Amino acid sequence: MVTEHDVQHIAELADVGINKDELGTFTSQFNAILDYFDTLDTVKGNMAAKSELFNVLREDEVEPSLPQDDVLKNAPFKEDGFIKAPRVM
């Protein structure tokens, strides 16, 4: 059972920005969905080591990439070839 306070906290962690008037609906829907997820409590077994899984890595070598102008094209705020973001401090 999650409360409106929990949902508000999750929304802040995820930076999704929910309104006060959405909180009640989100909370009741959340609880219905989490109740349904309880069926996972019946899952038996453990993750066996999957020997066929392996990492796909390459050497960290510089390769041709997109031109800087193209990459910056969609950014709303730019300065001297950098992207401007909201302040962190």
Place this chain on the structure above:
Amino acid sequence: MAGEVAFSPDDKYNAFLTTCKKAPHGSGKLAGVAIAVKDNISTKGIETTCASKILKGYVPPYDAHVVGLLKAAGAAIVGKTNMDEFGMGTTTENSAFGPTLNPCDTSRVPGGSSGGSAAAVAAGMVRMALGTDTGGSIRCPAAFCGIVGLKPSYGRVSRYGLIAYSNSLEQIGPLGKTVTDVSALMGVIAGYDRHDSTSQDKPCDHTPKAEIKGLKIGIPDEYFGKGVDNQVAAVVKKAIGRLEELGATTVPCSIPSMQYALAAYYVTCTCEASSNLARFDGVRYGPAPDTKKSWHDAYQEVRGLAFGTEVRRRIMLGTFALSSGYYGRYYAKAQVARENVRADFNRIFKDVDVIAGPTMPTIAFRLKEKTDPLSMYLADILTVPANLAGIPSISVPCGKANGMPVGLQIMGRMFEDERVMDVAYAYEQAVV
């Protein structure tokens, strides 16, 4: 460039988000063929929004690998199709730019999330389209609109340039009116790509064959049980009977892990979504954040306004399921469940060649019929097992219930996409 395809359709179904009035094409296997591309697949120079306000105006600086392959084969990319925002939905009603209507009955949804692609093909606006399938998003709209759609085996089609929602589940795949068209499009898009670390070196060079004598078909109890509409089940059983007349034999089977497969699917996809969609903050693309505000405030403002309700719900569910104290209960359990689904399929495929059942438990819903998220999720119960296991699965039209199309779903062993296409082709050829 070999020529141009003029494309100004009367899009009364809202299938397209963007159309290209004059689409250039080259020469090759698909020379001059008009192809629609789902709007979560990057197209250089053509706006790509994932049907979300957060990507309104975003013009990719590069092509997805599959789009490059289409162009190299001579196809004309004539437009970008509507979808549920970021692929999150089963009706295409979750698009920020209005729902797509089902060409078979405009009071009904086309299915989702690749609803625009399916409607464009069903209405005859394009011969073929690309969709993506995370939990049924190609097969569901194919079934609801009465066309053919293939979810390829995981890894056969590169995901490079697909705007990710749930990486471990989703595949790009073809939709078309016939199995032959679907097979031709699959032939162009399948194969190895070094830019996708899960890519397999398994190209698809195949002409469908209708020969299914001696084929063993598994019929899982769960696909005809509770929640499956009786009329839909009857239509699909009749279609399977047709396959028997063509020389196939059927064997009853059971997928016990189905009892928690849907929960495992929704935990997995929401967890992956919460991480994937963290990149949408308006800084590199999308609506500009207020740079004078602190980053949490600025991002919450942008994401609260520009993400739809279902997207925010799934991001929050995933954030919750991955949070400290809950990880073991949800995500870890879902991965064990997923292994159990794989194990069930592996066991069944020792005895049978393919598994058949309905694609969807019902016919297409009416617009606004499903308002509760959980009841919407439950509609995916028959399609998610193939995504959890990574196996190929096709939906082929097999008749009607209540005047609406019904899809026959055929699932196959890992990397046996050719075989599921052959079985669908055998059925299709027998009923034309």
